[in-house]
Amino acid sequence: MKSSKLFFLVLLCSTFTFAQVGVNIPANTSVNSSAAFEIQSGSSPKGMLTPRMTSAERIGITTPANGLLVFDMDIKAFHYYDTTTSTWIRINSDVNGRTNFKRLKSTDVLATVLAAELSDGGGTKYKLKTNTLYEINGTVTLDKPIELNNAYIQGVDSGDDILVSAGNIFDGITGGTVKGLTVRSVGGKVFNLSGANTENFIFRDCIVANSSNVGSINGFGLVFISVVQFSGNTAGITYSNINQLLLSNLGWFGNNAGTFEKLTGTFKLVQKQGGFSEVNGAAVGFDVSGNPTISGDAVMENVVFTGTLTTGAYVNGYTTGSYTGYNFNNKWNVRSAGIPVETDAVAVGDVNLDSPYGTGVTTALTTGTAVKVGGTTVSNNFFRASNGGVNNKLVYLGNKKRFFTVNSVASFRGTAVSSTIYVFYIALNGVPVQRSKTYIFTTNSADVVAVPIQSILELSPNDFVEVFVQRFSGSSDMLTVSLSLFMR
Template sequence: MINKPTLQNHKTFLLLFFFLLTLAGNAQIGIGTTTPNATSILDITSTTKGMLTPRMTTVQRNAIATPADGLTVYDTDLKVFYYYSTGTSAWVPIISGVPGRINFKRIKSTDNLATVLATELANGGGTKYLLTANTLYEINGSVVFNLPIDLNNAYVQGLDANEDVISKANGNLFEGANGGSIRGVTLVVPNGLVFNLTGAATQNLIFRDSIVAGSNTVGTISGFGLVFLSIVNYSGNANGVTYNNITQLLLSNTAWFGNNQGVYEKLTGTFTLVEKQGGFSQVEGTAVGFDVSANPTINGDAVLESVVFTGATTAGYVKPYTGTGTFTGYNFTNSWTVRAAGIPTEGDANAVGDFAIDYPVGSGAATSFTTTNPSNTVKVLGTSTSANLFRFSTDGGISNRLKYLGKKKRIFQIVGSISFQVPAAGTYIIYVAKNTAVISQYKIYGRGQVNGDIIVLPLNASTELVNGDIVEVYAQRYTGGTADIIVPNMTLTIR
């Protein structure tokens, strides 16, 4: 049996027909509005609800087969809208500004550490917080830790060192064999160590824009490939920090206030490079600002520059090297270049050496030549003393000899004078010699007229010296009698 169309069916069909004609004619759809915007094909209007695009994980998004150009989805893993570009055959993020970090945790003063750092506590075996590598941990407010922190190549950062504080009542705050980065925080351990770190040469530690205050001991940092501290203030700490066996140690603009005690900074072991630049050490009471008395080895170079040493305890500014390689009145070895207010300037550029022969009137030291003329060239003899030796020595106490002990090659100016008495009329030549070879272009001639004449000649030369080079004065008889010359006085200065 076939049903006959009713009048109502006819009305419904006609309404649908005219609706489709409207869509075909206007190509517009309005949802929540009867007057869609003339420039839109779809106008969704609401003041209480939004529009949801398809939401999916990164895996699901990448699994879409042959996506259309411009296809848009929201990635729930990365929290970013993506559209597909057939021009690049890739999904492109729709972002304004910098995309949010994936590896990120914020630790607030009100947080329960066992909850917010549950993974880190489990990874630390319940005895420490082993941070997740390459993850940024933001400190928000004053956070009190009950267990040590193992940086594990993570980043710990506050936004304001005066407001963002990490503290621990006792024991170690940061410990372990891994480096990482600490920035923009205040560290406080009243009854323990801020740092107890022993890493490998492949590990780096960066600590900057921070404060260490009110702690028993700043601690020990040992074995790292790079340790870089910049703009760190120390206040009210009972003991300082020891750096040990670090490949590259860079200390920039660190400030030690006079309310610190003990040894502020101490170097032990072996370093390839040390640079301490800027900042100040205010030394009071029995404190020591910078301690190298353990004779740390510097395989490369060390620089201490533009640091201000101040305070009432001037003897405590630097506790110097001891033993071999030191110079009276100075603090460091020839591996160091030092230019800092409050302590002596040191460097190869400041190297100086001198000696003087000075016999009583009527006496002197004899220097002999061969009987032929011109004679052989020989070292001028006599017993000398030295008043100023810095990065120079007399080479084991050998008279009339200066040995350069600096590490850097440089050109020196040599000045002095010699007085000698001739045995008969004759002409003599005086030389400055380097490593027993005369520097002939700086030779000077002198002639005596009769037996007993005293010839006085200036000594002037310039020469390049490297570590271990020696400088002496040589003489030669060109004409005259064959007896000795007598030298009552000779001086030589190299600078």
Template sequence: MVTTRTSQNTKIILLLFFYFLTFIGNAQVGIGTTNPNTSSVLDISSTTHGMLAPRMTTAQRNAIVTPADALLVYDTDVKSFYYYNATTAAWTILSGGTPSRANFKRIKAGDNLAVVLAPELAAGGGAKYVLTANTLYEINGQVVFNLPIDLNNAYLDGLDANEDIIVKTSGVLFDGTTGGSIRNLTITTPGATVFNLNAAASTSTFLLRDTVIANSNNIGLISGYGLVFLSIVNFSGNTNGITYNNIGQLLLSNQAWFSNNGGTYEKFTGTFNLIEKQGGFSNVASGAFGLDVSTPGLTISGDAVLESVVFTGPTPANYVRPYPASSTTYTGYNFNNSWTVRAAGIPTEADANAVGDFAIDYAVNNVGINVPLNNSTPSNIVKVGISSGTAPTTIYSNLFRFTTDATSAGYNRLVYAGKKKRIFQITGTISIQVPGAGIFLAYVTKNGTPLTQYKNYGRSTISGDIINLSLQATAELNTGDYIEVAVQRNSGATGTVSVPTLAITVK
């Protein structure tokens, strides 16, 4: 028996010996094929299975001790193949893969926030979650926060605003003095406030876009930022709206305010360099207000634009709470001269629409305003005002971004109050009752200087004639420039002319 077993073992050893000799000689192995490719050490062939590389997390990959050059693994965190490059002593992702973010954290529905956000909770002293600056936090599903979030210049993002939801039921959700970014989320705070953001630095920025804010007790306050940009934000079912305060540049693009909101939807207070609210709509519910600019002291140091926003609702008077009457506003309008407003549902307000007119009129046979002309030929050009005679019955109307001078020196003065330089057309008529036969002229003047290229002549033949002259001119006006009317005797009778009627329009 011993002899037989020894003989069999010898045969097996010999077979293995010859197999390895063959392998060494050919340097080729075929799996799934009897004819491996001559250029390959190992040729694996299959039409039903694949080759499975070692699979591991990023941490496990980085923990490999002294990896060989060209070592290949599949990273399950990044979902990509990596190979080790001994020259650079680093793992390199294969072409087409996406390297993982070092500054990334995912927060899923059902997560224990005290564990997932343990460093953030520690940074907030256990009272709030202070996010790590320049880090992307992905919200996955519905996450209920028990403490406020301090954005701290981090990025809070979801993949689908309908599915990725942040909830807080008391207190304040976002509370802090820094900037940050919020995108692609639904935010709901029943019984709570969404924002209490008071930037400590005027250079801070805050971005909110592609987001739904719904069913919140109070949207809250955003204040003190250098730049605030809200784009494509849907507001629905909120009890109270939002206040913007002391912001350098405020950009509001395509905001949707539905009629199931309450309170004041949007309120501006303090000082802004720039406000631009463009697109979207405000469907103002009964008892609510759409846009509030009524707080005393609201100042625009640069410009404010309200463009292509649609205001609707049962009470048009509540679409806009206007500036106080003391803030250079105009009857029937809502804003001051810092604003350019072109929005459906409310009056258009812009320097391009500036207009001013007035008329002075005396009873028939009344001498009217007396204007003494000297005996020179021609006489000096004299402004039509109250040099003597009865004060005029002056009717000013349609003053929009124009004012009048209340002093006796300015009874026919129209002052441009807009912010932008523009060219105006000036038209009107003047009636002059003359002391005798002669030729008389009328002028439009700018800042006291006659626009002589637009003078108009009239001739009288007897004393007491009334000459009717047209007034036409074009003038470029800056803020504070003013328009008046003047007359002159070219030749003929000297003395005093009276002006029974004068009407002029600048637009």
């Protein structure tokens, strides 16, 4: 009897050892010949549930077997272990997913989820892991500021994914990337960043709302802020000492207060492109009154300035280097609705001499030698130009060389009864321009003769133009009654 039971047990074990196993396999149906183990859902659809765990739990498995399969709840993906490379492989259309990733949910205790980051930040801030993506899911309330440390923070929907803090949000000396979020600092600054010019900061597709202070960014190599809405903030942002500042399609709504954007210090390149600033009451849209230095170029184009002002201003302009009625110096190219156009292309200047009828200013002439027309001229309209403190002179003060149309009209009489031929020129930097040469002939000292002179000249910054004249033949000098000179 005992021998029979032992034989049956051995036979049963042998069956389990070598037979295929099927679960919910219909009657008269065999397990697939290629499978050692097959599961079918049966009469009602059901799936197979593998072990589920967090990323930390998965990584913490001791000596995982080759091919061990688990579902990572943080990353929401299946992973299997490869002993050849000693790594977990994400099952994702044959492409490994990001392993340097964390999702922060509204229900998380940050001091627990970001324990390593808190330790790296000395217990006073969350210093993120470099090149790691942190996804914000829902409203996450910060109890300490974030040191970006060249990490990435992003939300899926800026309307639902929110970072909020009673103090500073982004604080430190390093850059990083932030996108797809709403950020709100109700008692501190959204940005409190001051780093080296090797640091880059990118902030895009975000909303900055109802904050006490948008903050400041100082000393970075690149700051790129794009497609951002600013709403209900008490104070704006100050940019200082940045190599490349790129501001693209920013919307400053009329419920913001204070100075929206201010530039101080030194910049290599500034570009503010698109968007709008609705400036109401005592607010200021853009402030360069600290006279920021631009070592390269600065551009503001297609920004709409609008709103109803009381004591505020669309732009607080440069206090030195600008022109009456304008806001910027000659490093800037500005074409934006609501404020004056300021580019080298609209540089202009004119001077004129106007003697009372019957009088004039004598210019002594030597046959064959061109001299500058004398007389005291009055300066009228200047933009990126001046008279250089000299009569009969226009100096171009733009930033780039460009072509100008230079025009002059001189009205004069001869000083003696003599048939005299005069030659007039536009002079560039004290040298008569031959292609502007204009001849005029007089026979007496009673007639007042008017002669137009015109030329198209390429002027570089600090080049200047004047009106010259010479006697070609005859003996009479010239009595200038009026002279006008302008360039545009």
